[in-house]
Amino acid sequence: MTGPLCAGLADLLAARIDHVGRGPAGERLRAGLAALAEPAPRLAVVGEHGDGASTLVDVILGARATPVGRVPTAAVACWFRYGEPAVLLAIVRDGDPRAACCEDGPYIPADLAGLGLKVEEVDRLVLRAPIEALRHWTVLDLPGVRHCRTWPPAALAEADAVLLVLPEPGPEPAEAIEAIRRFAVAAGLTAANTVGVLSRPERFGMAGEDPWPDMHRGAGAYAAGLRGLVADPVPVAGLLGAAALPGGFTEGHARAVRVLRAADPDRLAMALTDEWEFRDWTDGPLTREQRLQLADVIGMHGIRELVAAAGAHDLSAQRTVLRDRSGVDTLLGRISGPLLAAADRLRCTRVLAAAERAVRDAGADHQPGIAALGDELTAYRNRPELAQVRLSDALTDLLSGRWVLPAAEAAAIEALATGVDAAGCLGLAPDTEPARVAAAARRAAEQWAAWESADVSDRLGRHARAARELCQQVARSARDGSHGVAPPVPDTEPHPREDRDA
Ligand SMILES: Nc1nc2c(ncn2[C@@H]2O[C@H](COP(=O)(O)OP(=O)(O)O)[C@@H](O)[C@H]2O)c(=O)[nH]1
Numbered sequence: 314m315t316g317p318l319c320a321g322l323a324d325l326l327a328a329r330i331d332h333v334g335r336g337p338a339g340e341r342l343r344a345g346l347a348a349l350a351e352p353a354p355r356l357a358v359v360g361e362h363g364d365g366a367s368t369l370v371d372v373i374l375g376a377r378a379t380p381v382g383r384v385p386t387a388a389v390a391c392w393f394r395y396g397e398p399a400v401l402l403a404i405v406r407d408g409d410p411r412a413a414c415c416e417d418g419p420y421i422p423a424d425l426a427g428l429g430l431k432v433e434e435v436d437r438l439v440l441r442a443p444i445e446a447l448r449h450w451t452v453l454d455l456p457g458v459r460h461c462r463t464w465p466p467a468a469l470a471e472a473d474a475v476l477l478v479l480p481e482p483g484p485e486p487a488e489a490i491e492a493i494r495r496f497a498v499a500a501g502l503t504a505a506n507t508v509g510v511l512s513r514p515e516r517f518g519m520a521g522e523d524p525w526p527d528m529h530r531g532a533g534a535y536a537a538g539l540r541g542l543v544a545d546p547v548p549v550a551g552l553l554g555a556a557a558l559p560g561g562f563t564e565g566h567a568r569a570v571r572v573l574r575a576a577d578p579d580r581l582a583m584a585l586t587d588e589w590e591f592r593d594w595t596d597g598p599l600t601r602e603q604r605l606q607l608a609d610v611i612g613m614h615g616i617r618e619l620v621a622a623a624g625a626h627d628l629s630a631q632r633t634v635l636r637d638r639s640g641v642d643t644l645l646g647r648i649s650g651p652l653l654a655a656a657d658r659l660r661c662t663r664v665l666a667a668a669e670r671a672v673r674d675a676g677a678d679h680q681p682g683i684a685a686l687g688d689e690l691t692a693y694r695n696r697p698e699l700a701q702v703r704l705s706d707a708l709t710d711l712l713s714g715r716w717v718l719p720a721a722e723a724a725a726i727e728a729l730a731t732g733v734d735a736a737g738c739l740g741l742a743p744d745t746e747p748a749r750v751a752a753a754a755r756r757a758a759e760q761w762a763a764w765e766s767a768d769v770s771d772r773l774g775r776h777a778r779a780a781r782e783l784c785q786q787v788a789r790s791a792r793d794g795s796h797g798v799a800p801p802v803p804d805t806e807p808h809p810r811e812d813r814d815a
């Protein structure tokens with residue numbers, strides 16, 4: 314499933330690929346072409362160690378398939394692709410790939426002893442499985458980064474979109490915000506390709522208290538501090554979402570919750586203040602094994618939620634409560650809604666930039682085939698239909714501080730770069746009258762045209778030009794009654810260079 318932007322780029326690459334040779338640049342260009350032909354775009358999930366990234370991947374997959382917690386395979390990049398029958402493939406650094414059937418279900422094992430491998434020997438694991446969610450996204454569960462201060466993992470550059478699991482910001486969020494900003498600029502993450510998420514609510518607020526108000530405050534601090542990166546971070550309780558999946562919260566757990574509800578209320582309240590109190594509740598109604606299991610599968614926050622939901626008696630009702638309270642449906646709505654709607658643009662943005670880098674890295678004495686391709690890629694990027702693709706660079710410049718704009722203009726650029734319909738591109742409500750959208754787009758085009766002709770650097774002039782072109786496109790599609798940003802399918806004839814600054 315690709316769209317017109319990827320199709321145009323694929324045609325362009327395919328026409329040149331036989332003339333680019335077998336060197337490193339040729340290999341990278343072939344990888345880009347292959348990625349454009351994949352049925353699903355790629356979504357990477359990344360965060361700091363232990364912040365709940367793998368748990369969220371399980372939620373996205375709708376299956377408990379990732380290596381969660383401190384297990385050896387949590388340190389390996391795990392790719393989940395659609396395919397049947399299920400098979401686990403280990404891509405070995407210096408050697409042939411090894412494959413294993415998934416006899417007892419598609420999941421990544423905690424270690425690779427079954428494949429006769431150590432995790433250090435493996436570049437990545439690929440689980441191919443007939444999981445419905447993988448029809449829409451290929452999902453990458455990346456190993457944790459440390460405090461968002463490490464260099465971005467290389468696998469991040471292979472993802473079209475990113476779910477960024479944000480750390481608990483602490484009382485002074487400025488430091489966390491700065492670290493994430495640097496990480497995002499280095500990794501090319503912007504509000505166009507990234508959804509921010511906060512999970513593990515237990516890390517927020519005081520022990521025993523409702524963590525959601527503090528979670529929302531943390532999300533607000535990130536939204537304000539990371540303009541251009543995470544417009545509206547989603548707070549979730551990933552563990553509850555994962556517990557509601559098959560193989561998570563079971564009949565035995567549901568029974569244990571009912572037993573807890575019948576306990577002495579004062580003693581129960583005391584035992585539920587924190588995990589240590591609960592574990593040490595030796596004279597309570599549950600065995601130590603039952604207490605540990607329950608804390609493991611839904612955490613103290615989940616236990617408190619379920620104990621309080623007295624109307625939820627049986628397993629199915631309790632799972633529904635877990636799912637509802639997890640907040641994951643909002644997150645899944647973002648991933649299957651606006652992010653997926655932008656998949657053509659996201660994939661085109663990434664592969665185009667990767668192809669341009671491959672051509673650049675090939676150096677001055679590269680083959681004529683690669684040189685010609687370089688010119689064609691530049692011309693393709695500069696086509697009006699790719700204005701929104703070009704605007705992702707503007708977001709990076711806003712995020713890094715290279716482009717300083719008044720707040721209203723910065724918000725306008727963010728809306729233009731991330732919008733998936735005509736109204737959204739202008740920051741207007743989805744049900745805005747097309748005539749009003751068209752008028753607003755024309756006004757905005759005039760304003761960006763003024764920026765374009767002002768005395769700014771070539772680079773900023775290009776951003777303003779992209780904004781102006783996109784506004785003109787939006788005005789046309791609103792006038793024609795189509796809701797989309799809807800670039801026409803580009804023809805694939807190489808076009809002459811049209812950008813004065815290119
Ligand atoms: N209490 C609680 N624990 C969580 C939550 N999400 C993940 N965990 C636990 O945190 C640990 C690390 O989670 P994991 O998903 O492996 O984090 P990753 O290192 O970011 O991939 C595991 O023990 C999870 O069960 C959550 O929402 N609440």
Ligand SMILES: [Mg+2]
Binds near residue numbers: 367380381382387454
């Ligand atoms: Mg993980």
